[in-house]
Structure formats: C-alpha cells, structure tokens
Amino acid sequence: MSKKNKKFSSVEIIDIGSKGLSIAKSDDGIVLMVKKGVPGDVVDIETYRKKKNYYLGNITKYHSKSDLRTKAECEHFGTCGGCKWQDVLYDAQTNLKERKIKYAVQHVFDNCKIEPIIKCENQYFYRNKLEFSFTDNRWLTNEEISNSGTDLERRGVGFHISGMWDKVVDINKCHLQPDPSNQIRLSVKDFAIKNNISFHNSRSKKGLLRGIMIRNTSLDQFMVIIQFFENDINSIELILNHLKNKFKQLSSIQYIINNKGNDSIYDQKINLFHGEEYIEEMIGELKFKIFPKSFFQTNTNQTIKLYQVVKDLANLKGNEIVYDLYSGLGTITQFLAKEASKVIGIESIGEAVISARESAVYNNINNVEFEAGDMKKIFTSEFISKHGNPDVIITDPPRDGMHKDVIKEILNLDTKTIVYVSCNPSTQCRDLELLKVKYDIHKTQPVDMFPHTDHVENIVLLKLKD
Numbered sequence: 227m228s229k230k231n232k233k234f235s236s237v238e239i240i241d242i243g244s245k246g247l248s249i250a251k252s253d254d255g256i257v258l259m260v261k262k263g264v265p266g267d268v269v270d271i272e273t274y275r276k277k278k279n280y281y282l283g284n285i286t287k288y289h290s291k292s293d294l295r296t297k298a299e300c301e302h303f304g305t306c307g308g309c310k311w312q313d314v315l316y317d318a319q320t321n322l323k324e325r326k327i328k329y330a331v332q333h334v335f336d337n338c339k340i341e342p343i344i345k346c347e348n349q350y351f352y353r354n355k356l357e358f359s360f361t362d363n364r365w366l367t368n369e370e371i372s373n374s375g376t377d378l379e380r381r382g383v384g385f386h387i388s389g390m391w392d393k394v395v396d397i398n399k400c401h402l403q404p405d406p407s408n409q410i411r412l413s414v415k416d417f418a419i420k421n422n423i424s425f426h427n428s429r430s431k432k433g434l435l436r437g438i439m440i441r442n443t444s445l446d447q448f449m450v451i452i453q454f455f456e457n458d459i460n461s462i463e464l465i466l467n468h469l470k471n472k473f474k475q476l477s478s479i480q481y482i483i484n485n486k487g488n489d490s491i492y493d494q495k496i497n498l499f500h501g502e503e504y505i506e507e508m509i510g511e512l513k514f515k516i517f518p519k520s521f522f523q524t525n526t527n528q529t530i531k532l533y534q535v536v537k538d539l540a541n542l543k544g545n546e547i548v549y550d551l552y553s554g555l556g557t558i559t560q561f562l563a564k565e566a567s568k569v570i571g572i573e574s575i576g577e578a579v580i581s582a583r584e585s586a587v588y589n590n591i592n593n594v595e596f597e598a599g600d601m602k603k604i605f606t607s608e609f610i611s612k613h614g615n616p617d618v619i620i621t622d623p624p625r626d627g628m629h630k631d632v633i634k635e636i637l638n639l640d641t642k643t644i645v646y647v648s649c650n651p652s653t654q655c656r657d658l659e660l661l662k663v664k665y666d667i668h669k670t671q672p673v674d675m676f677p678h679t680d681h682v683e684n685i686v687l688l689k690l691k692d
C-alpha cells in the first residue's frame with residue numbers, strides 16, 4: 227500500500243472542518259478528513275491523499291450512525307448532489323455551522339464572541355430559484371438496475387450528481403422551491419416525452435431540451451426560462467404554449483437558444499415569449515425587479531433578516547456616506563438609504579447596476595449612486611475623491627472574498643466601521659487577517675440561509691482601532 231493509501235477501521239467522526247469535510251482521528255493520532263461524516267458516526271476510512279497535517283479519505287463503511295442523524299425527507303437524498311445534511315437534525319446542523327464560524331473567526335481574533343446563529347424558520351421550500359438540466363440518459367440507481375434491467379425510461383430532468391457534469395438525477399419531488407416548481411418541471415418533461423421532443427445529451431451534444439430555470443418571489447410571481455440547444459421554433463413554441471396555458475401564475479416565460487459547450491446563461495441572449503422580462507420581489511417596503519441573469523439572494527425570508535443585521539450593525543445616524551461594495555441589484559444599498567446621507571454601490575455586472583438604478587427610481591430613493599466595474603479597478607483613491615470618504619463600508623463579496631488591492635485601499639481610508647458579509651468563512655477570515663492590522667472585531671453573527679447544506683453566511687462588525 228502506498229504512503230497515501232491507508233485503511234482505518236472503526237474510527238469516530240469527532241468534528242466538522244472546512245470545505246464540507248468532517249474530521250476523524252485514529253488511535254495513533256492521525257487526522258483524517260472525509261466527506262459525508264457527522265460527529266458521532268463510527269466508520270471505516272480509506273485515505274487517498276496525504277497533506278501536511280492530515281490525510282484526505284473516503285468513508286467505506288458506517289458501523290453506527292450518529293445520534294445527530296434523522297430520517298431524510300427527500301426520496302432522492304443520497305443520490306442527488308444537494309441537501310447533503312438532510313439526514314442531520316436541524317438543531318445539530320445549526321450547531322455545526324456555529325462551530326465552523328467559531329473555529330474560522332477565532333483563528334484570527336482569539337476568544338472573540340460568536341452570536342447564536344439566526345436559524346431559518348422554513349427548512350424546506352425556502353429557495354426562490356432553481357436550475358435543472360434535461361438528459362436523455364438519466365442516472366439509474368442500483369435498485370433500478372437490479373429490478374428492471376435495461377428497459378427503463380432514460381429521459382429525465384433534474385440535478386447533476388455532485389462532481390459529475392454529464393450525470394443527471396431525474397427529480398420527482400424537490401423540497402427546495404415552493405409549488406408549482408415541481409409541477410412545472412414535471413409537466414415540461416411529460417409533455418416533451420408525449421410529443422417526442424428530444425432531450426439533450428451533453429456528451430454527444432444532441433437533443434433540443436437543455437435546461438430549465440424557475441424563479442419565484444414572495445409576491446407569488448413565477449418566471450420560467452427554458453434553454454434549448456437548437457432553434458427548432460415549432461417544438462419550442464409547442465412547449466412554451468403548453469406552459470403558458472397550463473400555469474396561469476407564470477408572469478414571465480423566456481427562452482434561450484444555447485449551442486455552446488456549457489449551459490451558463492450569462493453570455494446568452496434571452497428571448498421573451500410571454501409576460502414581462504422580470505418578476506418583482508419585496509424586501510421590506512422596497513420593490514426589486516428580478517431578470518433572468520440577476521443575482522438575487524435565494525432565500526428571501528432570511529435575506530430580510532440578514533439585511534436587518536447589516537443595518538443594525540452599521541448603526542447609521544443619517545449623516546453618513548456609506549459604500550456598499552459588491553452591491554448586486556443594490557438591495558443593501560437601498561435598504562440603508564433612508565438612514566444615511568448617501569450610499570454608493572459598486573458592482574461588476576452592468577445589467578445589475580442598470581437594474582439597481584431603475585429600482586432606486588421605482589422606490590423613490592434619490593440618495594444612492596451605482597458604479598459598474600471590477601472592484602479592484604474602480605475602488606481607487608480617485609473614486610474616493612469623487613464620491614467622498616466613507617464613514618461606513620459594507621462589503622458582501624462573492625465566495626472568493628476581496629481582492630488584496632481592494633483590502634489595501636480599505637486600509638488606506640481609516641473608515642471607522644466596516645460590516646463584512648460573507649458566504650465563505652475561509653476567504654472572509656483570510657481577509658480579516660489582513661484587516662486586523664487596523665481593525666478590531668466587535669460582533670460576529672452567523673445566519674443560516676441554506677438549511678441541509680454546510681453553507682453558512684457570516685456577518686462581522688469591524689471597528690477602527692483607537
């Protein structure tokens with residue numbers, strides 16, 4: 227057996243670590259990091275890679291499962307790539323998320339206090355956006371293969387198996403998005419099968435039906451965007467008319483003809499078939515238009531709580547200049563506008579900025595400004611001279627965190643208050659390590675936006691040192 231391949235039997239999972247991995251320790255003190263483990267599971271592990279202080283491995287057998295586990299709600303649990311913690315009790319999930327934040331942040335600021343995580347009231351059907359792929363060669367479970375042999379319907383629509391770009395699990399009922407999300411997806415599938423409309427095969431690059439995105443809002447508006455591989459307008463109209471007639475609540479039906487290698491829609495032309503190009507969402511009293519390509523937080527109820535924490539921590543008195551870095555549709559920008567003298571949003575996606583400007587007009591807010599472009603190029607001393615020195619900075623970067631030039635610029639400004647919102651504690655803590663030279667941490671507030679996953683959002687309040 228090579229140095230990296232070792233076998234360990236009956237070891238207990240003792241904790242969770244970063245990147246969705248859990249931690250076990252062998253009798254002789256070797257640290258093992260594995261997927262699919264929950265503290266309390268007793269398992270066999272085979273390692274496949276040696277790192278400096280630990281081994282990466284796979285669980286090959288469960289001897290007993292942790293008391294933190296429960297029965298998963300979803301029939302696709304284990305096969306589908308999503309909701310990996312659905313068989314973990316919700317209180318245990320949030321406890322593990324709190325611990326994850328604690329380890330990460332206390333690594334930078336010793337002994338800093340972590341507030342109890344803000345839990346999610348709806349642990350199911352909490353998402354406002356899902357994307358599914360069509361396939362003519364759906365994934366078969368072992369049970370299906372042994373029960374039915376080869377005579378099975380292979381067309382399907384669902385989620386990719388984790389890490390496998392060409393393997394799709396056909397989903398019967400997904401517990402993530404409210405109705406009629408499931409009915410819409412299944413209805414397109416059944417209609418296409420009945421009418422002999424072809425499903426895509428990502429290896430052979432053939433087949434018309436490629437993907438479906440469903441978005442909804444708390445105003446009960448639904449948007450459907452279907453991706454087709456070719457411009458077969460007769461079949462396209464047949465499907466879209468079927469949807470339009472069957473689901474009266476669809477206020478927007480759009481489609482894309484995408485024959486490139488991947489199914490990302492950001493460089494694609496979107497065609498309107500029915501209704502409006504957007505759907506509308508409320509955040510408190512504010513209304514936002516959501517277009518197919520718009521970034522919008524996917525759990526609306528938790529987003530309102532998250533923004534409220536940001537507002538409380540910013541503690542605005544009315545005379546401040548606030549910068550909202552990575553502003554998306556300008557939701558935080560506008561949420562804070564009433565309490566500040568002026569709020570300036572910066573965002574790389576031009577369409578989002580246009581939409582942010584429009585929604586500010588729509589919401590009757592006239593003390594916000596938005597600039598489009600890459601943060602590290604835009605957020606410069608010239609920009610600050612033009613817009614004024616910020617009293618408060620809100621930053622909500624993507625998973626990669628902030629570019630080091632952006633942090634350098636922040637450190638030049640001596641802004642008294644920074645509220646840092648992050649969906650990735652590792653990059654947030656990397657950035658905190660750099661900000662620490664001038665800032666102290668005053669509050670750490672985790673928020674659970676995504677039950678049944680190991681993702682956790684974290685908000686940190688930083689104050690300039692005296």
Ligand SMILES: C[S@@+](CC[C@H](N)C(=O)[O-])C[C@H]1O[C@@H](n2cnc3c(N)ncnc32)[C@H](O)[C@@H]1O
Nearest residue numbers: 521523552553554573574599600601622623624
């Ligand atoms: C986590 S989202 C936050 C959006 C917004 N604050 C909200 O609550 O909806 C991060 C945003 O950063 C934008 N972004 C990513 N990289 C960027 C960059 N280099 N410069 C400016 N904006 C960027 C993304 O387009 C996205 O809208």
